[in-house]
Amino acid sequence: xxxxxxxxxxxxxxxxxxxxxxxxxxxxxxxxxxxxxxxxxxxxxxxxxxxxxxxxxxxxxxxxxxxxxxxxxxxxxxxxxxxxxxxxxxxxxxxxxxxxxxxxxxxxxxxxxxxxxxxxxxxxxxxxxxxxxxxxxxxxxxxxxxxxxxx
Numbered sequence: 001x002x003x004x005x006x007x008x009x010x011x012x013x014x015x016x017x018x019x020x021x022x023x024x025x026x027x028x029x030x031x032x033x034x035x036x037x038x039x040x041x042x043x044x045x046x047x048x049x050x051x052x053x054x055x056x057x058x059x060x061x062x063x064x065x066x067x068x069x070x071x072x073x074x075x076x077x078x079x080x081x082x083x084x085x086x087x088x089x090x091x092x093x094x095x096x097x098x099x100x101x102x103x104x105x106x107x108x109x110x111x112x113x114x115x116x117x118x119x120x121x122x123x124x125x126x127x128x129x130x131x132x133x134x135x136x137x138x139x140x141x142x143x144x145x146x147x148x149x150x151x
Contacts, residue, residue: 016053
């Protein structure tokens with residue numbers, strides 16, 4: 001790890017500490033993969049985010065978006081990271097839209113993470129609490145993006 005990587009990691013850790021001081025707890029995320037194809041990526045992201053100062057919950061496998069959001073409410077998380085395979089895109093988008101349209105939860109941030117969906121889904125997003133994260137981002141860049149949205 002070079003000095004700039006270490007500085008970035010240290011800055012994220014400081015940001016999670018500041019979040020803790022402001023909120024009384026660390027930023028808490030629920031991570032979920034909607035297919036088994038994403039499990040390795042999910043495990044890597046969860047350990048990286050925990051190392052950066054996040055509290056991490058890992059969702060049960062193969063839940064639909066509505067079930068993930070219910071688990072998020074039960075776990076009282078600040079955000080949900082959903083790793084998405086492109087073949088499930090339209091179904092996921094429809095289910096998220098239905099859930100958010102009928103839910104009173106307007107605070108939990110939702111982060112959809114995948115390479116293939118960024119341009120496809122951005123046109124169809126109707127809810128301000130849904131953001132897109134590219135798989136190309138490092139865990140540190142992902143953490144910075146998430147902290148910015150949670151603040």
